[in-house]
Amino acid sequence: MRIGELAEAAGTTTKTLRFYEDEGLLRPAHRTPAGYRDYRPEALARVDFIHRGQAAGLTLAQIRQILDIRDHGQAPCEHVRNLLDARLADLEQQITQLLELRDTITQLRDQATQVEPDTCSADQVCRYL
Amino acid sequence: MRIGELAEAAGTTTKTLRFYEDEGLLRPAHRTPAGYRDYRPEALARVDFIHRGQAAGLTLAQIRQILDIRDHGQAPCEHVRNLLDARLADLEQQITQLLELRDTITQLRDQATQVEPDTCSADQVCRYL
DNA sequence: CTGGACCTTCCAGTAAGGGGGAAGGTCAAC
DNA sequence: GTTGACCTTCCCCCTTACTGGAAGGTCCAG
Structure with a gap:
């Protein structure tokens, strides 16, 4: 599948997919003779995983760490637990x-509602803040 | 007072004060013959106000709006109320x-604690995400 | 008169996650 | 054979709130 198809399937843009590749989140895809990226179906699962990681509040750098561990043939379980623990804290x-x-803001706002502008002294910026 | 003194009094840095001036939050100070910025005591109140605005979660752009209104001789009360309302929402x-x-993360983490790595299938990145 | 602590401007970069658009190659349809 | 929709790389731009550094000027003490 070409990059446009993958982008649509994953609900993202071709720009973002190339960005992910540059950042090491997606591995370089095979190329057609014309130089077009040619993705295998597994790529979609990987992009989806990235999105789930983002939905869990992980940064791209953290997601890349998980993917790197997986790419080296290891199960990233403990690392993921640690990341989730840290994220939770x-x-x-x-x-x-x-x-x-x-x-704080609720209090400020309530004060701001009760007082009229003409009672403000000119030498301060705003009596509510 | 010179910029270093103001910075110390306000608990910030000279870099930040020049940045505030560039961004229109502080008005250009008078200069000594040598070109040094020469602040009047009111400048400290203004920097403190900026910090209180930040503590209330306002952006520098929003704080600048309030200061602009004040600088034009008007009381920014209504604008401040609106900003605080928006911030609250x-x-x-x-x-x-x-x-x-x-x-979500608590659930993910609990699952990640119960399962052992060797039960993960190799074709997925991580069963917890 | 020299050293160090100030000050000046400007240029560049940071994190995070992309977006815009140029300049050019490719592919299928009409 | 020419549109139009793709694709490629490249480089710069955006946001927010600063921070670092270089090159140079100033001020005061010893």
């Missing part, structure tokens, strides 16, 4: 921070 | 997504 922290930020 | 969505992602 990050997530907890992000969520905590966002919840705090939400509280 | 964004936050709700971000939090929801992160909570969903946390559930």
